[in-house]
Amino acid sequence: QQQVKQSPQSLIVQKGGISIINCAYENTAFDYFPWYQQFPGKGPALLIAIRPDVSEKKEGRFTISFNKSAKQFSLHIMDSQPGDSATYFCAAMIGQAGTALIFGKGTTLSVSS
Amino acid sequence: DVKVTQSSRYLVKRTGEKVFLECVQDMDHENMFWYRQDPGLGLRLIYFSYDVKMKEKGDIPEGYSVSREKKERFSLILESASTNQTSMYLCASSFANNGYTFGSGTRLTVV
Numbered sequence: 001q002q003q004v005k006q007s008p009q010s011l012i013v014q015k016g017g018i019s020i021i022n023c024a025y026e027n028t029a030f031d032y033f034p035w036y037q038q039f040p041g042k043g044p045a046l047l048i049a050i051r052p053d054v055s056e057k058k059e060g061r062f063t064i065s066f067n068k069s070a071k072q073f074s075l076h077i078m079d080s081q082p083g084d085s086a087t088y089f090c091a092a093m094i095g096q097a098g099t100a101l102i103f104g105k106g107t108t109l110s111v112s113s
Numbered sequence: 114d115v116k117v118t119q120s121s122r123y124l125v126k127r128t129g130e131k132v133f134l135e136c137v138q139d140m141d142h143e144n145m146f147w148y149r150q151d152p153g154l155g156l157r158l159i160y161f162s163y164d165v166k167m168k169e170k171g172d173i174p175e176g177y178s179v180s181r182e183k184k185e186r187f188s189l190i191l192e193s194a195s196t197n198q199t200s201m202y203l204c205a206s207s208f209a210n211n212g213y214t215f216g217s218g219t220r221l222t223v224v
Contacts, residue, residue, distance in 0.1 A: 036213075043117070044213075049212060089156065105153060
């Protein structure tokens with residue numbers, strides 16, 4: 001019940017296309033859902049996050065869509081660029097003291113020019 | 114910007130050695146975390162701490178221990194290193210239940 005399942009494991013998208021990464025969870029107590037971006041040789045960096053009181057959050061070319069009833073959330077990258085090539089992790093947690101983020105297994109995105 | 118500094122980028126240790134991985138954050142965050150990252154397995158939580166001298170086991174604590182004597186420093190200890198502990202180790206910190214700031218990682222090889 002603590003797992004976050006992420007798909008696909010890898011993704012190749014043409015420059016200018018839309019990249020979509022999906023995550024699913026079981027624990028309905030989760031109330032914070034961030035996405036992290038990691039470049040080779042670097043630690044993951046927070047990209048965008050959502051809480052379950054909204055169904056969508058957009059920051060620039062990055063959008064999180066959240067479906068509470070289906071227990072799923074996804075990251076959409078519009079107008080994908082070669083600089084977006086990285087590994088993306090979804091995560092979830094219960095927002096209270098003494099808890100920690102549970103991460104998905106990651107998606108390696110390659111944007112071809 | 115919050116900075117999380119891990120003392121070593123690369124480390125090579127021998128089987129059976131006691132290994133210390135150090136992590137320091139400079140923004141007075143109360144929460145600190147240790148994850149290990151392996152290909153195809155994502156980030157797995159080893160231990161975390163939400164206050165000085167407090168620690169909580171994560172999903173894979175076996176073979177590890179931690180120490181948090183000061184708020185800014187969180188150490189991961191491999192009591193007797195084994196080859197299956199060869200991995201990338203990532204430290205992170207956070208304020209309350211907000212986003213984590215990660216260090217750049219320590220790639221540990223146990224031979």
